[in-house]
Amino acid sequence: MPTETPTLTKKDFQSDQEVRWCPGCGDYAILSAVQSVMPELGIPKERLVVISGIGCSSRFPYYMDTFGFHTIHGRAPAIATGLKTSRPDLEVWVVTGDGDALSIGGNHLIHVLRRNVNVKILLFNNRIYGLTKGQYSPTSEVGKRTKSTPVGSIDNPFDPVSVALGAGATMVARSVDIFQKHLKETLRRVAEHQGSAFVEILQNCNIFNDGAFSYLTDKENREVEGLYLEHGKPLVFGPPGAERGIRLDAKAMRFEIVSLGNGIGPEDCVVWDESRPDPSLAFMLAQCHRPEFPTALGVLRKVDAPTYDAGVIAQIAQQQERMGTGSLEELLYSGETWQVAADGSITR
Amino acid sequence: MTTETATKPSGSVTSHQALTEVVIRFAGDSGDGMQITGTQFTTTSALLGNDLSTLPDFPAEIRAPAGTLPGVSAFQVRIADHDIHTPGDAPDVLVAMNPAALEVNLRDLKANGVVILNTDEFTARNFKKAGLETDPREDGKLEGYRVFEVELTTVTRRALEDSPLDVRGKDRCKNFFALGMCYWLFSRPLQPTIDWLEKKFAKKPDIAAANITCLQAGWNYCDITGLFQVRYEVESAALPAGTYRNINGNLALAMGLVAGTRKSGVPLFLGSYPITPASDLLHHLSAMKHYGVTTFQAEDEIAAVCAAIGASFGGALGMCSTSGPGLALKSEAINLALMTELPLVILNVQRAGPSTGMPTKTEQSDLLQAMFGRNGESPLPVIAPSSPADCFWAGIEACRVAVESMVPVILLSDGYLANGAEPWKLPDIADLPDFPVEFHSDPEGFQPYQRREDTLARPWAIPGTAGLEHRIGGLEKQDGSGNVSYDPENHQRMTDLRAEKIARIARRIEPLAVDGDERGKLLVLGWGSTEGAIMGAVLAARAEGLTVSRAQLRWINPFPANLGEVLANFDQVLVPEMNGGQLALLLRAGFLKNVTSYPKVEGKPFYRHEILTKIKQCLEVADAN
Numbered sequence: 001m002p003t004e005t006p007t008l009t010k011k012d013f014q015s016d017q018e019v020r021w022c023p024g025c026g027d028y029a030i031l032s033a034v035q036s037v038m039p040e041l042g043i044p045k046e047r048l049v050v051i052s053g054i055g056c057s058s059r060f061p062y063y064m065d066t067f068g069f070h071t072i073h074g075r076a077p078a079i080a081t082g083l084k085t086s087r088p089d090l091e092v093w094v095v096t097g098d099g100d101a102l103s104i105g106g107n108h109l110i111h112v113l114r115r116n117v118n119v120k121i122l123l124f125n126n127r128i129y130g131l132t133k134g135q136y137s138p139t140s141e142v143g144k145r146t147k148s149t150p151v152g153s154i155d156n157p158f159d160p161v162s163v164a165l166g167a168g169a170t171m172v173a174r175s176v177d178i179f180q181k182h183l184k185e186t187l188r189r190v191a192e193h194q195g196s197a198f199v200e201i202l203q204n205c206n207i208f209n210d211g212a213f214s215y216l217t218d219k220e221n222r223e224v225e226g227l228y229l230e231h232g233k234p235l236v237f238g239p240p241g242a243e244r245g246i247r248l249d250a251k252a253m254r255f256e257i258v259s260l261g262n263g264i265g266p267e268d269c270v271v272w273d274e275s276r277p278d279p280s281l282a283f284m285l286a287q288c289h290r291p292e293f294p295t296a297l298g299v300l301r302k303v304d305a306p307t308y309d310a311g312v313i314a315q316i317a318q319q320q321e322r323m324g325t326g327s328l329e330e331l332l333y334s335g336e337t338w339q340v341a342a343d344g345s346i347t348r
Numbered sequence: 349m350t351t352e353t354a355t356k357p358s359g360s361v362t363s364h365q366a367l368t369e370v371v372i373r374f375a376g377d378s379g380d381g382m383q384i385t386g387t388q389f390t391t392t393s394a395l396l397g398n399d400l401s402t403l404p405d406f407p408a409e410i411r412a413p414a415g416t417l418p419g420v421s422a423f424q425v426r427i428a429d430h431d432i433h434t435p436g437d438a439p440d441v442l443v444a445m446n447p448a449a450l451e452v453n454l455r456d457l458k459a460n461g462v463v464i465l466n467t468d469e470f471t472a473r474n475f476k477k478a479g480l481e482t483d484p485r486e487d488g489k490l491e492g493y494r495v496f497e498v499e500l501t502t503v504t505r506r507a508l509e510d511s512p513l514d515v516r517g518k519d520r521c522k523n524f525f526a527l528g529m530c531y532w533l534f535s536r537p538l539q540p541t542i543d544w545l546e547k548k549f550a551k552k553p554d555i556a557a558a559n560i561t562c563l564q565a566g567w568n569y570c571d572i573t574g575l576f577q578v579r580y581e582v583e584s585a586a587l588p589a590g591t592y593r594n595i596n597g598n599l600a601l602a603m604g605l606v607a608g609t610r611k612s613g614v615p616l617f618l619g620s621y622p623i624t625p626a627s628d629l630l631h632h633l634s635a636m637k638h639y640g641v642t643t644f645q646a647e648d649e650i651a652a653v654c655a656a657i658g659a660s661f662g663g664a665l666g667m668c669s670t671s672g673p674g675l676a677l678k679s680e681a682i683n684l685a686l687m688t689e690l691p692l693v694i695l696n697v698q699r700a701g702p703s704t705g706m707p708t709k710t711e712q713s714d715l716l717q718a719m720f721g722r723n724g725e726s727p728l729p730v731i732a733p734s735s736p737a738d739c740f741w742a743g744i745e746a747c748r749v750a751v752e753s754m755v756p757v758i759l760l761s762d763g764y765l766a767n768g769a770e771p772w773k774l775p776d777i778a779d780l781p782d783f784p785v786e787f788h789s790d791p792e793g794f795q796p797y798q799r800r801e802d803t804l805a806r807p808w809a810i811p812g813t814a815g816l817e818h819r820i821g822g823l824e825k826q827d828g829s830g831n832v833s834y835d836p837e838n839h840q841r842m843t844d845l846r847a848e849k850i851a852r853i854a855r856r857i858e859p860l861a862v863d864g865d866e867r868g869k870l871l872v873l874g875w876g877s878t879e880g881a882i883m884g885a886v887l888a889a890r891a892e893g894l895t896v897s898r899a900q901l902r903w904i905n906p907f908p909a910n911l912g913e914v915l916a917n918f919d920q921v922l923v924p925e926m927n928g929g930q931l932a933l934l935l936r937a938g939f940l941k942n943v944t945s946y947p948k949v950e951g952k953p954f955y956r957h958e959i960l961t962k963i964k965q966c967l968e969v970a971d972a973n
Contacts, residue, residue: 015819017819017831017832044814045817046811046812046813046814046815046816046817047811047812049811051658061819061821062819062821062832064819065817066817067811067816067817067818067819068817068818068819068820068821069658069661069688069819069820069821070819070820070821070822070823071654071657071684071821071822072654072680072681072684072822075650075651075654075681078646078647078650078651078652078654078655078658079654079655079657079658079661080658081644081651081655081658082617082619082644082654082655082656082657082658082659082660082661082662082666083658083659083661083662083811084658085617085642085644085655085659086615086617086642086658086659086662086663086664087659087662087663087664087810087811087812089812090662090811090812107647107648107651108647108650108651108654111646111647111651312642312644315637316637316638316640316641316642319637319638320637320638320640322638323638324638325638325639325640326636326638326639327777328606328607328610328777329777331603331606331607331636331639332593332603332774332775332777333591333593333774335593335594335595335599336391336395336540336593336594337591337592337593337774338394338395338397338591338592338593339589339590339591339592340397340587340588340589340590340591340592340773341589342589344397344584344586344587346395346396346397346584348395348540
């Protein structure tokens with residue numbers, strides 16, 4: 001293990017492979033943000049491992065000049081769990097999409113989060129199946145018309161952040177592909193978290209679902225539709241002069257939007273505390289949907305909890321302390337044994 | 349009971365008879381403790397130096413409705429004064445704790461066999477539960493057997509009059525009363541079981557005391573009442589000198605996997621999801637943490653194998669324990685390990701039937717699933733241990749091939765091996781050769797898919813090694829660089845290389861050894877757990893003057909290099925297997941040899957006499973059986 005970390009640049013994290021996403025795909029922006037942030041983390045790049053499943057987003061590892069594993073559909077969290085549990089010295093990042101993580105891999109996602117395995121999960125949510133050419137996904141809105149739903153989809157979508165909170169994730173955040181500054185800051189915060197960190201990254205698929213997030217990402221909408229969370233700050237959004245806030249209607253047990261001014265100030269709004277052990281408020285916020293509410297961006301939850309991988313290592317160490325590291329002889333002779341002598345006599 | 353010789357002059361109250369071997373079956377409700385009773389009888393007999401073999405037979409339901417036929421749990425043990433290879437075809441003695449146990453097991457008992465009944469359970473209500481219209485003691489069913497009736501519940505309660513246990517607790521001791529009786533009948537000491545009870549219930553002394561009281565009371569009951577006119581003795585077998593223990597296949601396999609990883613120098617990581625009859629592998633390895641073993645109970649079968657693959661990517665030896673349905677779920681992930689050429693050990697403890705089938709019953713019907721049950725051209729090494737103790741050796745060998753060839757290896761055990769036990773002469777571990785893994789470390793000219801000449805293995809280049817950063821995945825790889833490739837010729841070459849990598853393992857495995865003449869009229873060829881029954885049948889055939897050879901395949905893929913030659917040396921090849929003829933299919937396809945398939949799928953291992961009959965048919969000899 002090198003004792004000194006050489007200074008790395010963004011270029012050091014770019015592999016020699018040609019990037020083959022469609023021109024204009026939001027994935028380029030996310031790749032660029034990740035490659036920019038990685039050198040800041042001070043981690044030797046041989047200790048970074050990027051693991052993905054299947055889908056457009058899951059080509060990500062090929063473009064990172066780190067160790068990478070492009071696995072099978074939906075299973076990246078399980079593979080990451082095995083790697084991190086046996087090699088806690090590595091930094092393990094999972095890249096997945098809305099189909100990969102929430103449809104075929106839904107089970108692995110909730111279990112990696114509930115276990116609090118110390119891995120970082122980036123879910124690129126474009127609300128569509130891209131690589132299979134345009135079927136609706138588990139995050140597509142009801143009524144979505146696609147090749148597989150020509151008269152509109154019927155099933156309710158998942159809200160990825162709500163799923164993660166429901167699974168007990170210790171860190172949950174949301175960002176946007178083209179909000180580079182916000183995305184990088186979110187990634188930095190993710191990198192420092194000890195435990196499962198889950199980030200939904202809203203990502204535009206300009207081929208099959210173009211403009212899915214333009215309600216938020218178009219320049220004129222960014223301040224009106226985005227609620228940028230900051231720990232310890234009140235929930236206030238909107239352009240200067242037309243600021244609004246989110247207040248807790250304690251009687252109705254719900255959030256409500258209030259316009260600031262006329263005697264209502266930021267001090268009347270909910271002060272965001274990402275470290276609340278109880279995830280209920282974060283869930284309430286995650287359930288605040290447009291058009292009534294803005295989209296919460298940033299860290300919804302970040303709490304400290306023991307990690308699974310550390311627990312596994314600790315149990316092994318504890319057993320070794322108690323019982324020694326064991327020899328094969330001890331193992332084989334561990335049960336009830338008896339000796340047969342050359343004359344056939346038997347002793348216990 | 350093959351040989352009976354009176355060793356005491358007639359006229360004495362109890363005579364002693366020496367037997368060369370005996371088969372006893374304990375049968376009762378699944379809550380009656382029959383597995384414990386049988387295991388205790390086994391352990392005690394082992395300590396007397398008998399050779400032995402066991403066959404537990406229990407339902408999938410943990411506590412099926414009491415007294416019903418599906419709830420019957422049985423444990424068969426064969427003890428002998430000579431070398432034996434199977435748990436015996438038909439029991440000499442049946443202990444039946446209720447009418448259902450009698451109804452299910454009586455048909456297997458030898459003519460003139462001994463039946464010991466708990467008559468307290470022989471009530472109209474229990475007859476109804478067992479689907480009986482009449483009392484089997486009175487309707488002629490028991491004619492031709494030596495029947496001993498004991499009011500087992502009554503005498504157990506009486507023996508425990510002073511015990512502080514409640515009635516329910518007292519009744520649960522009746523299996524030890526029955527065990528005490530069997531110990532008397534077969535002249536076994538009580539002490540090993542007393543020691544075990546004291547240890548097992550060290551924190552519940554009342555339970556220990558009650559069971560010990562019943563054990564002694566059962567022994568005394570026979571001694572005083574003279575219920576049996578005769579006592580039997582089975583002398584110790586002439587076993588080679590050494591230290592022994594009883595071992596079943598699952599425990600032996602767990603130990604073999606620990607030994608295999610120790611010999612390779614990489615840590616063991618088991619990903620597993622509980623499934624009958626493989627769960628004990630997860631249990632055993634979870635209790636071996638201090639050997640550096642990591643176990644991960646995953647959310648499902650797929651996560652279990654995926655976690656193992658992740659661990660292998662990081663430099664551990666990933667493994668997963670499962671049974672047929674689980675193997676089916678894992679097939680896509682196994683192909684990922686094949687494509688990324690990572691070591692992986694897949695332990696399939698086979699059970700009976702497609703779908704859920706018969707989870708607690710044995711079968712060998714996953715052979716073709718192991719060979720071909722994945723998409724694309726997907727050859728993998730397949731190894732099958734032949735006895736409970738052999739699971740230890742096969743486990744080590746699976747580890748060795750996995751790390752030497754950088755390949756997933758499938759090990760096919762089965763329910764019979766997993767739960768059956770035999771005495772095992774413990775090996776000298778120091779004799780086992782090491783096969784240390786060397787992770788690749790030199791960045792100079794590093795190519796992820798550059799191969800060794802001898803094994804065609806690619807380098808194991810683990811994360812954390814500076815300068816070796818690279819990407820792998822399930823997409824087809826360019827030969828050498830490992831970059832994604834859709835080149836047609838490259839795909840052909842890589843497919844061929846993956847096949848040749850498996851074929852080349854044949855250079856490093858033992859040739860097939862033939863027991864008996866090297867050439868002749870008949871070879872009985874088995875694989876996996878059928879070895880004991882085949883050996884027993886072949887020995888019996890030879891005792892009748894027939895010339896029969898036999899061989900047991902341990903590696904199914906690749907086959908031993910000399911298999912073709914062996915097959916060509918015999919006019920007929922009889923292939924008994926607990927499936928529809930899967931090995932026979934492979935032999936016919938691979939060698940154009942018209943082997944005689946002998947398939948059986950009853951959820952039970954072969955009986956020796958079944959194979960003997962088949963041998964005689966092949967040799968066109970009249971069968972007296």
